[in-house]
Amino acid sequence: MNEKNNSLLVYTLIYFGFLYIPVLFLPIFSFNDANYMSFPLAGFTTDHYEEMWSKRNLHKALWASVKVGVVASVVSTAIALLAAKAFVRYKFRGQNVSYGAIMMPFLIPEIILAVSILIIWINLGFPLGLVPVTIGHILFCTPFAMLILIARIEGFDFSLEEASRDLGENAWGTFYRVSLPLYLPGIIAALLLSFIISFDEFILAFFLSGSDATLPMYMWNQMRFVKKLPHVLALGAVIIVFTTFIVLLAFWLRNVGQGKEKQDIAIKL
């Protein structure tokens, strides 16, 4: 019994080791006073971080990523909310087909999605830039947002909406006063995760952004020059911390209120 537990512990440690040790090198080298990523470490410095303040292209790319991320996350969460509500609440003809269609960008290789949008966009005669990137990100983020929202809405007691109608609210009043506040943690979780997915996305941006680089594009461009590597490491470290915080917040929000519902059931039983 004991041995079994130990072997599982070893497995767990190896698993997390493979997952996180390479990622940890990034912040370590971002404080290293050298242009190359190699041991031994040459000394501690925060120069690479200070360097980020002066890079105008970096600021431009950051602002581009934030714009794309905000628009993509808001639009894809809105689409996902409507779809999730329809899938959970109603049974309708073509349900499985439309579910599959929305999930498709999640399943097909991203590069195929990117190339398809690129071909259509160019043939329509539109210029490359942040607009096609945003459209691609909306397609790509919607399935993620929908999965999160379906999980939230599935536990929802629809008699609450009926109760609201019964108490004199119309459909909009019911959505605003009952459904929205109860879905809200799920909606915010979906917004945050779609934002992060868009913020970190590279392939779609690579094909569609043209000269308007997003942050991942900026990093990729800088990596070609040895001298510029260290401040990309610093940027990467900042992004890791930021992303981890957002993801943890999203997961925490997804579970908010669930504890209370469990308590409800316990009292009922």
Added chain:
Amino acid sequence: MNEKFIQINGISKHFGNVKAVDDVSFSIKEGEFFSLLGPSGCGKTTLLRLLAGFEYPTNGNLLIDGSDITALPPDKRPTNMVFQNYAIFPHINVEQNIKFGLRKLGLTDDEIKKRVDDVLALVKLEGYEERFSGQLSGGQRQRVALARALVRQPKVLLLDEPLGALDKKLRDEMQLELRTLQKEIGITFVFVTHDQQEAISMSDRVAVMSEGKIQQLSAPNELYKNPENIFVSDFIGETNFLKASTKSKDGEHINVTIEDLGDFKVKNNLNIPENSSDVVCSVRPESMMISRDKSDWDICLEAKINQTSYLGEMTRFYVEVSGINKVITVSSQHFDNQSFENNTCFISISLEDISLLQKK
């Protein structure tokens, strides 16, 4: 008092091929405690949801207090509902739950405060204003659901099995309390339940439903004493069915042959035709007498006790009468399972207690 306060005219509701409610017509009086009673799937909840506006009928129309509500959405109807699971909004507290439905009534702040205070006193929830649903017991939630509906002062209160989730003792208390409350405020209650004891003990009138149709609509004691068909007789309380066939009529009575027992003259309230073999006699377990010695009742049979179950206030005997291939249930308050030697006893039936019913 308006005799036809709620009018249900030829209402049907079909879900695909299923006729959940099948051409039902009846009226409910103003201020009445009216119950829809039946087994699950009989259409009682669908009928209640049609009244609330959560479903729209396939055919027929609905009137409340003279105005047609058939096509109105739930928020435009003079009804409010107490849901089976109470449906208390979990994100707002008790007071906000109760105020929820007052927003669109155009009341002043003082009026709102007075209504909320009054209804809290009515359901005995003073001091719970700040609590959330998760901090309330089942019984308290039921009171919040009741208060939230009553505070709008609806013409009709709809209740969908509101006592189903409570334990037995609390349920008995709430039955009495609901009944008292209804008489006090005088609002018409339409109460859905599958529990026949609940319906009988609380209602002014009961509609027994099965397969989307009303089987019988009458006062509880009528339902029990004079069931109109086998379904009602079987569903309300317990009973013994004995196969029989009718012979000649004799005024309000009719001569019948009860299988294995012989010829008798019984009352014929339902006007069952002569020479019919599709009839049964129903005898309630508590209308029979069980005794050690022979009695001089109309029918007295020697029997053997198969099993007994002691229920406290009475004992139920399952007996076998020689010549009848059927276990008969008799209940008694005077005897228990210790009372009989060798399990032999006599059971006696008065002809007045036999209900003659027609098979469908």
